[in-house]
Amino acid sequence: MRPTDSFDFAGNVSRALADRQLRRNLRAAMDTLIEKRNSVFPDPQETEALRERGAAIKRRALSRLPALLAQLEEKLTANGIQVHWAETTDAANQAVLDIMRAHGATRLVKGKSMVSEEMHLNPFLQRHGIESMETDLGEFIIQLDNEPPSHIIVPAIHKNRDQVARTFHEKIPDAPYTEDVEELTAIARRTLRRKFFEAQVGLSGVNFAVAETGTLCLVENEGNGRMCTTVPPVHIAVMGLEKVIEKLEDIPPLLRLLTGSATGQLVTTYFNMISGPRKPGEKDGPREVHLIILDNGRTRILADPVMRETLLCVRCGTCLNHCPVYTRLGGHAYGFVYPGPIGEILTPQMEGLARAGVLATASSLCNACEEVCPVKIPIPRLLRRLRRDMAAAADTADPLERLAWKGWALMNRVPLVHALALKAGALLGDRLPAVGPLKAWTGVRTPPRPAARSLHELVRREQGVQNE
Amino acid sequence: MSDTARSNIFARLTRACADFPEVARPRPAAPDPAPDVDLIDLFQERMEAVRTEVHRVPRNDWTAALARIVEEKQIQSLLYGPGTRLAAELESAWPESGPPAPRLRAYDAAVECFKKELFEIDAGITTTRGAIADTGALILWPTEQEPRLISLVPPVHIAVLDAENIYPSFAGAMAQQQWSRGMPTNALLVSGPSKTADIEFTLVFGVHGPEELVVIVRES
Numbered sequence: 001m002r003p004t005d006s007f008d009f010a011g012n013v014s015r016a017l018a019d020r021q022l023r024r025n026l027r028a029a030m031d032t033l034i035e036k037r038n039s040v041f042p043d044p045q046e047t048e049a050l051r052e053r054g055a056a057i058k059r060r061a062l063s064r065l066p067a068l069l070a071q072l073e074e075k076l077t078a079n080g081i082q083v084h085w086a087e088t089t090d091a092a093n094q095a096v097l098d099i100m101r102a103h104g105a106t107r108l109v110k111g112k113s114m115v116s117e118e119m120h121l122n123p124f125l126q127r128h129g130i131e132s133m134e135t136d137l138g139e140f141i142i143q144l145d146n147e148p149p150s151h152i153i154v155p156a157i158h159k160n161r162d163q164v165a166r167t168f169h170e171k172i173p174d175a176p177y178t179e180d181v182e183e184l185t186a187i188a189r190r191t192l193r194r195k196f197f198e199a200q201v202g203l204s205g206v207n208f209a210v211a212e213t214g215t216l217c218l219v220e221n222e223g224n225g226r227m228c229t230t231v232p233p234v235h236i237a238v239m240g241l242e243k244v245i246e247k248l249e250d251i252p253p254l255l256r257l258l259t260g261s262a263t264g265q266l267v268t269t270y271f272n273m274i275s276g277p278r279k280p281g282e283k284d285g286p287r288e289v290h291l292i293i294l295d296n297g298r299t300r301i302l303a304d305p306v307m308r309e310t311l312l313c314v315r316c317g318t319c320l321n322h323c324p325v326y327t328r329l330g331g332h333a334y335g336f337v338y339p340g341p342i343g344e345i346l347t348p349q350m351e352g353l354a355r356a357g358v359l360a361t362a363s364s365l366c367n368a369c370e371e372v373c374p375v376k377i378p379i380p381r382l383l384r385r386l387r388r389d390m391a392a393a394a395d396t397a398d399p400l401e402r403l404a405w406k407g408w409a410l411m412n413r414v415p416l417v418h419a420l421a422l423k424a425g426a427l428l429g430d431r432l433p434a435v436g437p438l439k440a441w442t443g444v445r446t447p448p449r450p451a452a453r454s455l456h457e458l459v460r461r462e463q464g465v466q467n468e
Numbered sequence: 469m470s471d472t473a474r475s476n477i478f479a480r481l482t483r484a485c486a487d488f489p490e491v492a493r494p495r496p497a498a499p500d501p502a503p504d505v506d507l508i509d510l511f512q513e514r515m516e517a518v519r520t521e522v523h524r525v526p527r528n529d530w531t532a533a534l535a536r537i538v539e540e541k542q543i544q545s546l547l548y549g550p551g552t553r554l555a556a557e558l559e560s561a562w563p564e565s566g567p568p569a570p571r572l573r574a575y576d577a578a579v580e581c582f583k584k585e586l587f588e589i590d591a592g593i594t595t596t597r598g599a600i601a602d603t604g605a606l607i608l609w610p611t612e613q614e615p616r617l618i619s620l621v622p623p624v625h626i627a628v629l630d631a632e633n634i635y636p637s638f639a640g641a642m643a644q645q646q647w648s649r650g651m652p653t654n655a656l657l658v659s660g661p662s663k664t665a666d667i668e669f670t671l672v673f674g675v676h677g678p679e680e681l682v683v684i685v686r687e688s
Contacts, residue, residue: 025668032669056494063491066481085474137675138666154666161668181670189675196676197587213651223620223662223677230616230654231579241477246493248648252639253497256603263665266514267603267638270677271657279653283615284579295473299480305487 009358012333022158026330029157033321036264037372054257055376057250058312061242065302068211068244069293075214079276081289089119092238092294096121096203097128099236099290105130105200109192111218111225112136113205114152114315115238115294117337118350121203132203133195135224137188144171150331150339152317153262158330192224202228202286206239207314208254209291212247216291218272219258221265226272235277235286241293242302242311254314257374261316297350306385310345312375317342319369319379325362334359341369345382353390360386400437422457425450500640507601507634508685514604518660519673521682530628530686531561534593537626537682543570547592547622549614550574554595554628575615586617591624592678598633599683600641600657606683607641608656616654625678627658631687 016022041047061068073083086092092115100108108125110116110132122143125132134143138156142149144167149155156164161179168187169177175187204225208217216237218225229235245254259265278285302308320326320340331339336347336356344363347356360383369379411421434442441447453461503510512522525533538546548555555574562572573589597609606627610616619625635641638657642648647655662677673679 029669053494053497056491060491060493063485063488066478066485069481070478085477087473087476091473135676136666137664141666154669156666159667161670164667181667182672184667185664185672185675192676193587197583212648215651221662222664222675224675226616226620226656227676230620241481248642248651249496249639252637252642255638267600267605267657267659269518269658269660269662271605273651273655274653275651275655276653279612281612282653283575283577283612284617285615285653293477295477295480299477299484302481302488303484308484308488 007335007355007358009333009335009362012335013329013362016329016333021160022330023328025158025160026327029154030321030327033154033264033318037261037318037321038264040260040264040266050253050257051374051376053253054314054374055312057245057254058314058375059309061245061250062302062308062311064246065241065244068246069241071211072209072214072244075211076216076291077214079214080279081214081216081276081291084290084292086292086294087296089294089296092119092292092296093121093124095290095292096236096238097125097130099234100125100130100201103200103234105234107195107199108132108201108203109135109195109199109224109228109232110139111202111204111220111228112139112155113203113238114337115205115240116203117149118240118296119238119294121238133192133199135192135195135228136220136222137185137224140188140192141167144168148332148337151320152315152338152340152342154317158332196224196227196231199228199232201234201236202230202232203236203238204229206237206243206291207258208251209239209244210246210248210251211244213275215248215273215275217251217255218270218274219255219268220272221263221269223270226270229272229274230285233286234288234290235274236290236292237274238292238294241295241298242313258314258316261318261372261374301349307345307349307382309377310342310349310382312377313342313346314375315342316374318372318374322368322372324364324366324368329362334362341379341383342377345377345379345386348386353386353393357386357390357393360390404437419456422450422454426452426454497639499643500636503601503636507636508631508687510601511599511604511634512685514601515660515681515683518604518663519681520604520660521680522685523682524631524685524687527630527686527688530684531557533684534558534626535561537684538570538591541591541624541680543591543624545573545589545591546570546626547573547575547586547589547618549594549611549618550576551613552595554593555613558593575618579615579617586621589622591626592618592620592622593626593628594619596627596629596633597655598635598641598645599629600636600638601634602637603659605638605657605659608658609652610654610656611652619656619658620677623674623678624680624682625658625661626682626684628684628686631685 084095122132134140141156150158165179168175206216207219277289326340338346344359365380597607661673661681663673664675665671
């Protein structure tokens with residue numbers, strides 16, 4: 001499901017809501033994630049202090065972004081890591097391909113990376129005859145089914161074990177049918193070990209890039225990230241330019257916030273800090289390490305004093321887990337790479353309001369996302385701002401809707417019109433035929449029943465409010 | 469192309485940050501308080517919670533403990549990094565003419581020369597640079613002598629830790645060991661054997677990295 005210009009959000013929503021299996025899978029998963037998160041943040045005051053610290057670290061890094069990126073580049077280069085800059089996802093893809101070609105490489109193993117999803121790297125490499133193998137178990141499952149991830153952290157969360165069992169049996173040569181999760185995992189381990197062994201290039205994302213020392217940090221549980229960054233002779237890392245942080249000492253609070261919010265872990269199995277390629281005398285590790293730093297609209301977002309807070313995000317996915325809308329839809333309905341509340345603010349800014357602004361409507365503004373965000377992004381406030389921007393872009397609004405709002409404004413300005421409208425509502429309210437936009441509205445809602453007499457009328461007739 | 473991209477990006481960054489006053493650094497975190505619990509106990513509890521075997525042994529008895537572990541797990545081949553003190557003790561405990569199991573294999577050449585064998589070895593043993601008690605994690609600091617893949621490719625990873633190198637927190641370990649003075653090619657925190665919960669949140673250990681993690685804590 002690639003995003004297209006004819007992105008049909010309403011249709012996606014209807015389809016997702018009608019999928020009972022999907023809703024069951026998601027509800028169970030989100031409840032688990034919420035419970036696990038709560039278990040590692042037991043003290044509200046400590047958690048609040050930690051979130052304040054995390055937000056301050058990231059906000060400071062954003063405010064010094066030009067200096068920090070320059071420092072990062074200098075340190076990485078001194079450490080022997082080659083830095084590439086990409087303004088667009090096309091340029092980033094091309095940079096990956098150029099490195100592959102320089103080595104005559106045709107096989108790549110990949111760790112989980114949202115930026116590589118943003119780039120649509122896999123289909124790009126396939127078109128150029130390169131096998132790009134996802135190695136995170138969740139990503140491996142959905143790659144076999146040719147689907148995009150439905151969650152930032154647990155990409156195959158929309159599938160249950162029966163669905164995975166069928167996929168493995170059908171798509172992996174010699175894989176027996178089994179619904180045993182340990183056996184399914186063992187099948188993936190066997191299949192991918194061979195890929196790690198053979199791969200010429202490994203690709204990864206970056207969770208934090210430390211300017212002070214030129215260190216790329218990767219957070220993971222499976223060990224596939226370490227495999228991709230250690231076994232193949234070449235390692236390519238890709239990151240959005242907002243991932244840079246100032247100092248090593250910034251890592252512990254951010255790591256605690258990230259793993260706690262993402263999966264409810266005190267720390268993940270592996271926290272991998274890479275500061276260079278193999279040095280003379282060292283016996284393993286890649287001989288070349290490249291970092292591709294991607295803009296893709298981020299500098300534009302940074303220029304807006306309100307919306308720049310979007311760039312604080314550490315991609316933990318906890319706003320998805322706590323969102324009443326995401327929990328009912330899953331990630332695919334959002335049509336683009338980043339789903340849930342963070343996607344609702346990020347995607348319209350990356351793709352433009354005309355194409356993806358509708359995502360900003362997918363929220364009840366209940367504030368759950370802001371309450372749990374580890375770096376305190378005011379997501380509801382940013383959503384309201386995007387909605388205002390959309391309303392201001394009048395040429396995109398429905399003419400009928402504009403007319404309706406003009407009528408509403410008139411009614412509330414002129415008392416006579418207001419009184420007449422109320423009378424008309426009381427008389428006709430129940431009998432209005434459900435056609436056109438009214439039908440669209442009442443099709444999914446119980447229509448309100450106007451009272452026979454308005455409050456104003458009652459107050460006048462009864463000479464005040466009794467039985468207060 | 470990349471040069472143009474670089475200058476375009478920096479031009480936009482500088483413009484974007486023009487009205488963005490520099491945000492102050494948060495106050496440094498308080499140093500680790502004197503722990504009110506035994507650090508070794510806390511470390512052990514946290515590591516066991518992520519399915520790690522922790523063996524606490526007197527400093528001079530660690531090779532005997534290793535012998536028991538190796539026998540129990542029927543480890544036939546054990547990979548290690550030659551040239552460290554740990555390696556010397558290993559080599560004298562398992563001389564070539566000695567008992568057959570385990571066969572010690574020194575990681576003494578570049579990975580390209582023995583990749584196939586590496587992927588078939590039963591277990592790897594490494595030193596550690598310390599550990600973190602509050603979250604439960606080992607600090608690994610691979611070197612020329614002790615390459616990165618010993619702790620990753622074999623299905624069992626045995627780590628040897630000196631109890632006095634357990635720090636209360638990650639921040640404390642980093643500060644006391646002065647990491648900011650220079651980082652190695654690769655440094656790692658390891659908390660348990662590799663794991664996944666990507667299918668229905670069912671926790672499965674041993675996905676791409678080791679299936680088992682064993683820590684030998686040497687106490688003085």
